[in-house]
Amino acid sequence: MAQTQNKYPARATIASKLLIVFISFILIPMVFIGYVEYMYANGAIVDDQVSKLNAIANLKVEKIVTYFKQIDANMVLAQDFLIIKKNMPMLIAYAHDKSNPRYIAAKQELDSQLKPLQKINRYDNFMLLTTKGEFIYSSNPEHDLAYKSGLVKKMAEDVLTKPKTGIYRSSIFQYGKTARDSEIMAGSIVYDEYGNQIGILIAEVGMAHVYEAIQDTNGLGKTGETFIVEKRGNEAILLSPLRFDKNAAFTRTIDFGDMGDIASQDVASGQYGVIAKDYRDKQTLTVWRYIPFMNWSLVVKIDADEVFAKVYVFEELFWFLIAITLLIGIAVAFIIAKCIAGPICKLQRGAEIIGGGNLDFRVGIETRDEIGQLACSFDDMVANLKKKDEDLIIAKQKAEASSQSKSEFLAMMSHELRTPLNAIIGFSEILVDEGVGKLNEKQKEYVKDVLDSGQHLLLLINDVLDIKKVEAGKMELQLVETNIKSIVDSGILMIKEKADNHHIDIAENVDENIGCVTIDEVRMRQIMYNLLSNAVKFTPDGGKIGVEAKKIDNHEVLIAVWDTGVGIEEKDKSKIFVPFKQIDGELSRKYAGTGLGLTLVKKMVELQGGRIWFESAGKNQGSKFYFTLPTKQEVCHI
Amino acid sequence: MDSKKTKKVILVIEDDPLNMKLVADLLEAAGGFEIIKASNRKSVFEILQQTIPDLIILDLQLPDIDGFEIMKRLKSNEITKAIKVVAMTSSITLEDEEQMAEFGFNRYIRKPINTREFVKIINGVL
Numbered sequence: 001m002a003q004t005q006n007k008y009p010a011r012a013t014i015a016s017k018l019l020i021v022f023i024s025f026i027l028i029p030m031v032f033i034g035y036v037e038y039m040y041a042n043g044a045i046v047d048d049q050v051s052k053l054n055a056i057a058n059l060k061v062e063k064i065v066t067y068f069k070q071i072d073a074n075m076v077l078a079q080d081f082l083i084i085k086k087n088m089p090m091l092i093a094y095a096h097d098k099s100n101p102r103y104i105a106a107k108q109e110l111d112s113q114l115k116p117l118q119k120i121n122r123y124d125n126f127m128l129l130t131t132k133g134e135f136i137y138s139s140n141p142e143h144d145l146a147y148k149s150g151l152v153k154k155m156a157e158d159v160l161t162k163p164k165t166g167i168y169r170s171s172i173f174q175y176g177k178t179a180r181d182s183e184i185m186a187g188s189i190v191y192d193e194y195g196n197q198i199g200i201l202i203a204e205v206g207m208a209h210v211y212e213a214i215q216d217t218n219g220l221g222k223t224g225e226t227f228i229v230e231k232r233g234n235e236a237i238l239l240s241p242l243r244f245d246k247n248a249a250f251t252r253t254i255d256f257g258d259m260g261d262i263a264s265q266d267v268a269s270g271q272y273g274v275i276a277k278d279y280r281d282k283q284t285l286t287v288w289r290y291i292p293f294m295n296w297s298l299v300v301k302i303d304a305d306e307v308f309a310k311v312y313v314f315e316e317l318f319w320f321l322i323a324i325t326l327l328i329g330i331a332v333a334f335i336i337a338k339c340i341a342g343p344i345c346k347l348q349r350g351a352e353i354i355g356g357g358n359l360d361f362r363v364g365i366e367t368r369d370e371i372g373q374l375a376c377s378f379d380d381m382v383a384n385l386k387k388k389d390e391d392l393i394i395a396k397q398k399a400e401a402s403s404q405s406k407s408e409f410l411a412m413m414s415h416e417l418r419t420p421l422n423a424i425i426g427f428s429e430i431l432v433d434e435g436v437g438k439l440n441e442k443q444k445e446y447v448k449d450v451l452d453s454g455q456h457l458l459l460l461i462n463d464v465l466d467i468k469k470v471e472a473g474k475m476e477l478q479l480v481e482t483n484i485k486s487i488v489d490s491g492i493l494m495i496k497e498k499a500d501n502h503h504i505d506i507a508e509n510v511d512e513n514i515g516c517v518t519i520d521e522v523r524m525r526q527i528m529y530n531l532l533s534n535a536v537k538f539t540p541d542g543g544k545i546g547v548e549a550k551k552i553d554n555h556e557v558l559i560a561v562w563d564t565g566v567g568i569e570e571k572d573k574s575k576i577f578v579p580f581k582q583i584d585g586e587l588s589r590k591y592a593g594t595g596l597g598l599t600l601v602k603k604m605v606e607l608q609g610g611r612i613w614f615e616s617a618g619k620n621q622g623s624k625f626y627f628t629l630p631t632k633q634e635v636c637h638i
Numbered sequence: 639m640d641s642k643k644t645k646k647v648i649l650v651i652e653d654d655p656l657n658m659k660l661v662a663d664l665l666e667a668a669g670g671f672e673i674i675k676a677s678n679r680k681s682v683f684e685i686l687q688q689t690i691p692d693l694i695i696l697d698l699q700l701p702d703i704d705g706f707e708i709m710k711r712l713k714s715n716e717i718t719k720a721i722k723v724v725a726m727t728s729s730i731t732l733e734d735e736e737q738m739a740e741f742g743f744n745r746y747i748r749k750p751i752n753t754r755e756f757v758k759i760i761n762g763v764l
Contacts, residue, residue, distance in 0.1 A: 415699050418728030422750040423656035426664075429753040435667060458750060 014344070015337030022329045030325060034318045042311050046285065049307045053287040056219055057300040060226055061289045063213045068294060071186050071205055072167045074121060078201055079188045083113045088128055088190060088198045091136045107137065114139040118203075124183055125204040128190070129156050131197050143204060151185075152202065159187035159200050169294075171230070172207055172239050172250075179241040179249035182207045207240075214240050214298075223284075223303035228296045229254060239296065244280060252279065275304055343371040347378060359386040406472050410465060417461050425454040456594070463596035466526075467579070470603045477520040477607065484517055484557060484629075485510050488547050491528030499536050499545065507546030514551050517629045523604045530597040531561040531625050538623075539565035556610075557631055562624035568616035576614065577602045605629075645672045646764055649691040651708070652726070653677045653700050661695060661726075661751070668757040679703040683711075686718060693764055698727040706741060713742050722763050726751070 078084065090106035097103060114126040118139045128137035133156035151173060159168045167188050174182040187202040214226050225243035229236035235253040242248040278284045278301060286301035343365045350363035359382055365375035428451035430436060432444065439447065469475045488510055499506055528547075535545040545563040552558050568576065580595035605612045609630045616623035648671050652658040658675055665671045674691060676682040679702050694712070698705030705725060712718045725738060728749035738746040744763045747756070 415728045418749050419654045419657060422728065423654070423660055425750040426657075426660040426753050430660075430664070430667075433754065435753075454750075 013337065014341040015334050018333040018337050019330060022333050023326075026329060027322070027325060031322065034322070038311070038314065038318060041314055042308070045307060045311055049285055049302065050287060052219065053224075053285065053300045053302065056226065057287050057289045057298055060214060060216075060300070061291055061298055064210060064228075064291060064296075064298070065293050067210060067213070068169070070121070071123075071169075071203065074117065075167045075186050075188045075201065075203060078114070078117065078126070078203075079190060081113060083109050084128070084190055084201065085192055085198065088136065089192070091128065092130060092199065095134075095136065110137055111139065122206075122209060123203050124206045127152070127202040127204065129200040129202060131156070131160065131189075131199055133157070133200075136199060155185055155187055155202060156200050159189060159202070160197075162189065174250055179246065180206075180208045180211065182249065211240050215243070217243065220300070220302055221306050223306045224301065226298065226300045228291075228294075228298050230296055236297065242279070248279075254279070340371070343367060343375065347371070347375055350375075350378070354382050354385075359389055403472060410468055410472070414461070414465055418458070421454055421458050421461070425451060425458065428454060460594045460596070463594045463600055466600055467596060467603060470600075470607060475523075475604075475607060477523065479518050479608075480521055481516045481518050482521050482524065484514050484549050484559070487519075487521070487524050487528060488549055488559070490525060491532050492547065494525075494529050495532045495536050498533070502536065502539070502541045502543075504536055504539055504541070505544045507544065509546065510549040511551060514549055514557055515631060517557055517631050519608050519629060523608065527601050527604055527627070528561075530601045534597060534625075535561055535563035535565065539563040551631070552628065555630060556628045558626060558628050560624055560626045562622060564622040565620075567619050567621040568614070568623050569619050573614075573616070577612075601627075645670055646693065647672045647674065647689060647691040648760070649674045649676060649682075649685060649689075649694045651676045651682055651694060651700070651705075652697040654697075657697070657749075660753075661756075664753055664756050665760065679708070682708060686712075690717060691721060693722045693724065693760065695724050695726060695760070698725055709741055709743070724760065724763055 087106035087109050090102055091110070094100045094103035094106075110128070114137075118124075118126050124140060125143040126137075126139040127135065129152060130136060133153040135152070151170070155168075155170055158170070162168045167186055170185040170187070172182050172184050176182075183204050183206045185202050185204055187200055190198045190201050192198050214228060217224055217226070220226070223243075226240075227242055227248075228239045230239050237250060238248045238252045238254065240249055242252070245252065274287075275283055275285055278286070283304035284301040285304055285307050286299060289298040289300075290296075291298060346365060347363050350361060353361045362379045362382070363375045364379065365372050428447050431439065431447040432451055434444075466475070488508060492506055492508060496506065532545070532547070539545055543564040545561070545565075548558075548560040548562070550558055577598050579599045602612050605627045610628045612625065612627040614623055614625045648665060650658060650661050650665075650673060652661060652675075655677075658677065662673050662675065665673055674685055674689060676685055678700065682703075696705050696708060700708075705727075709723060709725075712721060712723065722744045723742065724745040724747060725743045726747045726749060745759060747759065
């Protein structure tokens with residue numbers, strides 16, 4: 001959309017409005033649905049993973065318990081072996097003479113039974129001890145480590161505290177450098193057929209097999225792992241190596257406080273997973289199992305990142321979809337906006353062109369939608385407007401022609417009326433002056449009447465023509481800066497003779513600092529003459545007239561012409577400025593005038609930007625005519 | 639014929655016969671003028687071919703020619719250029735004396751003429 005310099009700048013374009021609508025109606029629900037979907041998927045994935053972890057935990061617990069129960073079962077079985085009951089005292093008896101055939105025979109008999117048992121069960125060793133904890137026999141002499149490490153004495157004591165058929169299991173202990181070099185001991189008391197304690201049987205069970213089961217990460221992805229801990233005080237010590245820390249067993253502890261309440265409260269029945277930070281400070285999804293049989297806890301966990309990888313993929317897809325939708329939305333909004341706003345812009349530009357005066361311009365939008373219809377109506381309107389405009393121009397031309405002919409008529413009138421008047425006045429003047437011979441009184445009186453009538457007619461014609469000129473707007477003012485005092489003086493001069501003839505006093509009162517007005521001097525004289533001659537005309541002999549002039553403010557001067565004459569009755573006041581109306585009846589006959597003087601005065605005062613009014617207290621109370629003229633504030637040069 | 643030589647020759651150009659009569663009578667009554675009358679453009683220029691008047695009284699509104707047009711022709715001709723011209727008009731247009739002087743008029747009389755002053759004015763121009 002080409003942006004032209006717009007006279008009426010738009011605050012929000014249609015495109016942006018559409019975009020907002022689009023976003024609110026499509027994107028917001030989409031985000032909402034996406035969010036719900038995301039939360040749901042999240043929950044589902046967590047649930048799924050938790051049950052998976054639980055299944056693994058259950059399986060492993062089962063394996064461990066089964067394994068150790070098997071050990072117990074084997075111990076119970078071995079405890080009652082006759083070969084042990086028979087041969088153990090022989091070994092004790094000949095302990096100081098190991099080359100004795102009886103000793104050797106007894107050992108061979110024991111070997112024949114305990115070695116296969118040890119090998120089948122993949123135990124490290126079977127040991128026989130005296131009740132005092134002295135070493136007697138080992139089925140795997142290369143591995144009688146427990147004895148060598150000195151832990152056995154304590155073990156013997158512990159075993160002896162057990163009831164007749166009880167199996168005592170030691171803690172796991174490490175004898176080598178790695179976690180794999182650790183084992184657990186199971187011990188039971190051996191009795192003779194009379195129920196006397198002969199000695200103690202101990203099985204050394206390597207933890208490697210247990211760890212294999214525990215560390216099997218099958219089904220645990222890339223980050224999942226299983227380990228066992230034993231609760232010691234407020235801490236849980238690791239009993240097995242970690243996937244990411246092979247040396248963790250016995251060296252690393254887990255603070256239960258950090259693991260949260262769930263861990264410490266009820267790790268046994270924890271069927272649910274919890275998201276917590278692990279030893280690597282990573283978020284993990286974790287489940288626990290307490291194994292009462294061993295007093296261990298099994299922990300199965302997997303990194304949250306791995307669990308939520310699918311969610312992350314979903315999340316990425318979601319943002320991708322939002323971005324795509326947004327882009328499509330913007331594109332669609334712009335296309336729609338262009339479809340709508342384009343023709344509107346065209347219409348608007350058209351309106352501006354037409355507004356500029358080019359009524360021949362047509363918007364010409366061809367589409368059949370509402371905008372197209374609007375454009376059609378608009379074009380029709382402009383066509384109508386053009387027709388009206390043309391009609392108006394014709395009417396104006398007619399009016400101008402009429403006005404022209406009117407002023408031509410005025411000029412003609414003036415000429416045609418004055419031409420015969422010139423002869424009438426001229427010849428009657430000659431006769432009155434008796435320039436061509438004496439006249440008798442009657443003749444002279446009549447000729448004088450002709451002359452007076454001629455002169456009256458002339459005044460009448462002049463006034464009528466002047467009024468018509470003002471009305472036709474043909475009165476051209478020649479505005480000149482003029483001193484008011486000189487205007488007043490020349491006005492008085494014009495009627496002084498007539499006033500003197502009637503013994504009328506003329507008072508003049510003009511403010512000294514009244515200054516100048518910008519007026520048409522000829523018209524101003526006409527105004528002053530009319531008002532002053534009226535004053536004289538309507539004032540009885542021996543009366544008084546006067547002129548006052550003063551400044552009202554910086555914008556106006558006030559001029560007043562007053563007399564002590566016949567005054568104006570209330571009923572006549574409304575007719576004063578009406579043509580041929582200011583006097584009637586006897587006054588009209590007595591004070592002959594054209595009846596147009598004041599009408600003309602009013603028109604000329606108003607033409608020059610002034611106002612006119614009068615005051616009269618009533619019949620024979622005199623009258624006072626006021627008028628104002630606008631001033632110029634500049635210094636007056638006379 | 640001596641007296642005729644001292645007489646001032648005045649050409650009166652006026653289309654209205656009564657007004658012509660008035661002006662002519664006034665001048666004749668005053669005496670000392672030779673009056674030549676013309677009422678249309680044709681006669682004006684015919685007369686001017688033969689006679690050069692001392693003064694022309696020119697009515698500005700003639701039916702077949704504008705007074706200003708006559709004035710223009712008078713002033714564009716070397717011979718007639720010096721003739722004094724008094725304009726007479728019944729127009730209501732208020733041409734002032736200055737404006738009329740620009741056209742070359744010596745005086746400007748508005749109709750109706752003042753019979754008492756008319757001859758004085760003419761003599762004043764002469």
